[in-house]
Amino acid sequence: MEELYDQYRALLFTLAYQLTGSVADAEDAVQDVFVKACDVHPERLEEPKAYLCKMVTNHCLNLQKSARKKREMYVGPWLPEPLRSPETDQLETTVVRRDLLSYAMLVLLERLTPTERTVFVLREALGFDYPEIADLLGKQEANCRKLLSRARSKMGISEEELITAEAVELEWVSRFLTSLEQGNVDHVMALLTEDVMFIADGGGKASAFRHPVQSCEHVAQVLLDGLRSLRSHFQGDFHFEFAPLNGETSIVIRSKGETVAALFMQLRHSKIARIYAVRNPDKLVRV
Incomplete structure (x- = not known):
């Protein structure tokens, strides 16, 4: 389990942070998942990446539902919690589309439903294939493609705009x-x-x-x-x-x-x- 933690912690934290917009919630999600994983039979961890990502995704989906109610009572606009970039590239190497870690993108993600946000993050930010996403969420591939298309539409961005996003130097x-x-x-x-x-x-x-x-x-x-x-x-x-x-x-x-x-x-x-x-x-x- 210690080896799995070292190997997948950065990936799972990235996933949880993009799903919640909260550093504290992301850290709690990762810790909670690994505590629960200690009681999982080794046979169920033959594909640890998929299993752990599914656990984090389910944890964050539940968290998002309760968070929406709290934000209805929030004073003024709600913005994501800032994340200090790591000194090493450990986090970046787990992310296929590094530009999608940007703060502006996190703000746009708030327009989405929890499921739309999950599909978008898994596909666009972490580079998961549609079969993997469908398996994680228990949905059909076609449904996941529709959810991604709907997410892009709500965020008001195209694939070209994602690729040409300007970096702040x-x-x-x-x-x-x-x-x-x-x-x-x-x-x-x-x-x-x-x-x-x-x-x-x-x-x-x-x-x-x-x-x-x-x-x-x-x-x-x-x-x-x-x-x-x-x-x-x-x-x-x-x-x-x-x-x-x-x-x-x-x-x-x-x-x-x-x-x-x-x-x-x-x-x-x-x-x-x-x-x-x-x-x-x-x-x-x-x-």
């Missing part, structure tokens, strides 16, 4: 942060798309907009006002860091050892189309 993030700190509205607006959207998750525990902010002018003003508010609240005693979160370069704001926020950006034609700000302190513990 350190140099680009640095340029954006410099423009923001200079306080020039025109410079900030030049880096935003016309329909840019700013979404913040405070969870009722940190100040954040209760609804998404949209349009180039409004988002630029929100960003500049937010920076002024930080300077006033922390009396200038805060700093920005570039952090490797969810396989991309993100901005983390810290003050006196406390993580204040984590910011993710999604690009379109080399301009910011979405900004996600995680402010809920419960989701910043591991950042």
Whole structure:
């Protein structure tokens, strides 16, 4: 069992994290599955990858159903918990489509039903074949193909868009942060798309907009006002860091050892189309 844990832990964690959007829930899912697997007869573990993935999938499907009820009472928008990228490539080597680990993709996954999300993650992110997915979910292959097509439609993305997704590089993030700190509205607006959207998750525990902010002018003003508010609240005693979160370069704001926020950006034609700000302190513990 220790060998199986070393071999499949990263894969199972990746699967659970993409299905739940929560690092804590993903860790719990993996631990729970391996505890239960200790009581499984060795004959049932002749194909350990399939069996363990099925156990994690069922665990997360049950978790998703209860999580949806909790999120109905959540204060403001709900965003996934950020995941610090591993120092080694252990996680990345288990993922066929690394771009699907992106934070923007996790946000889009929230549009799907638990079953649609499971099919999408297994097929697009982890490269499972349709027969494997059908066996894991106890469904027909044709049904799984329909679920994937429906998932793509709900997410509003095509296969081409998945392949050509723009990576957020350190140099680009640095340029954006410099423009923001200079306080020039025109410079900030030049880096935003016309329909840019700013979404913040405070969870009722940190100040954040209760609804998404949209349009180039409004988002630029929100960003500049937010920076002024930080300077006033922390009396200038805060700093920005570039952090490797969810396989991309993100901005983390810290003050006196406390993580204040984590910011993710999604690009379109080399301009910011979405900004996600995680402010809920419960989701910043591991950042």
